[in-house]
Amino acid sequence: MSTKVLARLEQAFGASILETHDQFGDDTAVVDPSRWLEIARFLRDDEACSMDHFIDLTAVDYLGRAEPRFEVVLHVRSIEKLHRVRLKARIDVSASDDAADDANAETALARIDSLVSVWPGANWFERECFDMFGVAFSGHPDLRRILMYGEFVGHPLRKDYDASKTQPLVEYRAAANEKLPPFDQHEGMSFGRQTHAQRPAARNLLGFETPGLGED
Amino acid sequence: MSSSISAAATTTLVLEGSEQGFATTRFEDVLNWARKYSLFQYPFVTACCAMEFMALASPRFDMARFGAEAPRFSPRQSDLLWVVGTISQRQAPVLKTVYDQMADPKYVLAFGTCASSGGFYDNYTTLAGIDKIVPVDVYVPGCPPRPESVIDGLLMLQDKIARGDRTAGVVKPRFDPVQLRRKA
Ligand code: SF4
Numbered sequence: 001m002s003t004k005v006l007a008r009l010e011q012a013f014g015a016s017i018l019e020t021h022d023q024f025g026d027d028t029a030v031v032d033p034s035r036w037l038e039i040a041r042f043l044r045d046d047e048a049c050s051m052d053h054f055i056d057l058t059a060v061d062y063l064g065r066a067e068p069r070f071e072v073v074l075h076v077r078s079i080e081k082l083h084r085v086r087l088k089a090r091i092d093v094s095a096s097d098d099a100a101d102d103a104n105a106e107t108a109l110a111r112i113d114s115l116v117s118v119w120p121g122a123n124w125f126e127r128e129c130f131d132m133f134g135v136a137f138s139g140h141p142d143l144r145r146i147l148m149y150g151e152f153v154g155h156p157l158r159k160d161y162d163a164s165k166t167q168p169l170v171e172y173r174a175a176a177n178e179k180l181p182p183f184d185q186h187e188g189m190s191f192g193r194q195t196h197a198q199r200p201a202a203r204n205l206l207g208f209e210t211p212g213l214g215e216d
Numbered sequence: 217m218s219s220s221i222s223a224a225a226t227t228t229l230v231l232e233g234s235e236q237g238f239a240t241t242r243f244e245d246v247l248n249w250a251r252k253y254s255l256f257q258y259p260f261v262t263a264c265c266a267m268e269f270m271a272l273a274s275p276r277f278d279m280a281r282f283g284a285e286a287p288r289f290s291p292r293q294s295d296l297l298w299v300v301g302t303i304s305q306r307q308a309p310v311l312k313t314v315y316d317q318m319a320d321p322k323y324v325l326a327f328g329t330c331a332s333s334g335g336f337y338d339n340y341t342t343l344a345g346i347d348k349i350v351p352v353d354v355y356v357p358g359c360p361p362r363p364e365s366v367i368d369g370l371l372m373l374q375d376k377i378a379r380g381d382r383t384a385g386v387v388k389p390r391f392d393p394v395q396l397r398r399k400a
Contacts (some may be wrong), residue, residue: 025224098248148341163339170308172348 003027003049005085013039026086033089038137043085044118051076051085054119057126059133063159068092070110070135070142074117091135106154106161107134111124115141125212132157244380251321252374254281258294260314263301265328270332277363282370289319297350300364302330303343317351322376325369326352328358347384355386364390366369 006020006027016032016039031039043051055075064071068090077084093108114137115122126137127146134155137143145152149172152167234350261269272279279285291314303311326346329335332355334344346352353376354368355399369387376385 161340166305166340166344167347168305168308168343170349173351214354 005043005049005051005083008046009039009042011166012042012046021188027084028086028088029092030088033091033112036072036089037115037118039087040074040076040118043087046119048078048081049085050078053077053079054115054121054125057115057129059129059135061133061157066090070133072112072135073131074115084200093134103152109134109136110138111138113138114143116140131155217291233392245378249379252377254288255284255289255296255323256294256297257281257284257298257368258289258291258299258314258318259287259313260296261298261300262303262307263330265301265330266364268363269298269300269327271361277367277369279367282367282374283298283317284370291315292319292320295322297322298326298327299324299331299346299350301386302329302335302337303320303346305343308340308347309348311346312349322344323353323373325373326355327366327369328361332357337358344382353382355384357387361387 003022006017006022006029007071009029010020013031013035016035018030020027020029022028022071043049044081053076055068055073057075058074060073062071062073070091072089072091074080074087075084089112091110091112100215108132112135114126115143116126116137117139123141124146125182126135126140127142127144129135130140131147132138132146144150148156148216149169151169154161156163259269271277273285284296291297295318297318297375298313315322326332329341330337331346332352335340336359338344343349354369354373356366358365361369366389368390372385372387372390376382
């Protein structure tokens with residue numbers, strides 16, 4: 001149904017629509033990130049499209065699998081025309097204006113235009129996307145972290161963020177890792193974080209020694 | 217320690233010589249006896265374990281039988297901090313503040329696996345056990361724990377209070393699943 005929308009986009013933006021497909025019936029257009037805002041506004045305002053329902057905005061990190069690294073994904077729908085389209089833009093961590101940022105890949109941001117001026121509903125989605133992936137939305141009225149706390153460094157859903165790296169706000173107690181009765185050294189839970197390297201070698205059912213994870 | 221709740225409870229001698237019409241005891245024992253039956257609780261309830269907490273507080277399991285039914289929504293008036301559910305790193309300072317605001321003597325009960333150890337959340341956002349930031353008196357494992365095991369935990373805490381024991385305890389299952397499987 002909305003292949004019509006894809007055709008309309010291609011007609012209006014030509015080479016800025018990098019590719020289109022309708023895998024599993026979901027019409028998708030990969031667009032030039034520099035015209036992101038323009039295309040979004042067109043989707044909303046164009047008579048034939050009239051995308052008035054913002055559904056979702058998020059990002060995917062294809063670190064080491066694709067260049068550029070991030071894909072920002074937008075889903076919008078038309079309540080009136082009952083069609084739906086998915087828009088993607090591929091962006092990379094940009095050379096930042098701040099020299100200190102360049103040294104630290106963890107905090108370097110990828111940049112794209114904000115869609116809050118087109119669909120106000122995009123506000124918190126873009127904040128989440130900024131918080132989790134470090135995608136900065138230019139023109140966003142209030143780009144702050146929304147899930148993590150202000151003291152948090154880095155963006156946890158990036159593939160290069162170590163999943164077990166915590167950034168505690170309260171200092172841990174010294175006695176926090178004591179084993180508690182009735183648990184033995186290698187029995188039960190430690191009631192503390194047990195890292196894989198500490199896990200003892202286990203015997204499997206056939207009696208072979210299998211090394212503990214992380215021991216090789 | 218945790219395996220012998222009932223045995224320990226009967227061996228705690230609070231009153232001596234009451235059949236003669238008078239009694240002697242230690243002042244501390246009377247005080248602890250009063251404390252253990254008048255635990256004012258501060259529920260710090262954050263996640264799915266709350267459902268089981270509601271079951272515990274409602275008539276079927278009836279926490280009120282043990283003198284622990286009065287919730288106080290000011291930590292300054294409460295003795296027992298129930299930490300019910302997952303605590304995130306972002307929430308940890310709040311929990312610490314609440315704990316610090318409670319007046320001594322204060323007790324902490326970790327309700328559920330998340331509060332005890334972080335549970336299956338092994339990631340950037342979850343505190344791996346509240347004992348990282350506040351001392352815990354009783355751990356009640358389970359995801360969520362059944363109300364019976366929470367009652368076990370509460371009785372264990374009362375027993376500890378009576379004995380003046382401040383070491384941590386873990387509620388063990390009433391039936392050992394390994395033993396059960398062997399029998400079957
Ligand atoms: S222990 Fe289980 S039920 Fe309780 S808060 Fe954690 S995940 Fe939820």
